[in-house]
Amino acid sequence: MRLVLIFCIGLIFGLGIVISGMANPAKVLNFFDIAGTWDPSLAFVMGGALAVTGLGYRVVFGRGEPVFGGRFHLPLSAQIDARLVAGSALFGVGWGMAGFCPGGALPALGTGIADVFIFTGALIVGILGAKTLQARGFGRAFH
């Protein structure tokens, strides 16, 4: 039952991504191209998503625990360190190069378009490479 619900949640997320235009690099890159062919649509994605999540989270956290028990898994760290800033800066660079962010690419895999698989393959290599570096202690010096 829980997994059926999770499948539906993934589907809702994916529909939101493809309807909003987040899965379309041409649109995403135009959102960031303020000096050129600017398309402000994606500000509405962020606005809509934040309004629902901001209100919804308040209600959900008010329950004390998730429906199927357990606890809310939230990041514990509140520290703003160089690793967070450098990593996020790199993410923005890559997003500006490719036009896909991870959340935009995953649902778009379902279209079967080769470019999405090429991006996602490189994304996975990047994630695994960075995890290997982290396991060897790289980045700890940033703290």
Add this chain to the structure above:
Amino acid sequence: MFETAFTPWQSLGGGLLIGTSAVLLMLVSGRVMGATGVLAGLVAPVSRADATWRLVLLLGMLTAPLVYLLITGRMPEVSVPVSTPMLILGGLVVGVGVTFGGGCTSGHGVCGIARLSPRSIVATLVFMASCIATVFVIRHVIGG
């Protein structure tokens, strides 16, 4: 570089759905709806049960274009205006960045900011700014 149509209502509707999925995942499983976390937990799993829900969530996401096709009669538009080497390099850089940064647009930009996490607010401002700068350099400095 070409124009794309301004679609405020469609984008707002998509955003409302993204928010709805984030709230439901927290309600059902107590988890953050972050694409980076979902993918990283699949390619580098910590346990079988943990990988299972991530895989099911991903399968739901992958089904979305098909459902979109059934409803609208066409596939969602995915046009990639960059070269394949740029796409690969961008993918690698995104992978490294989101791993060190601890999240992406969905995890930090939506779920993190929704609970007013200072880390997520900083991360989102930084990646939006660096993305704008990157697009500017590629399109108007190098390309211009």
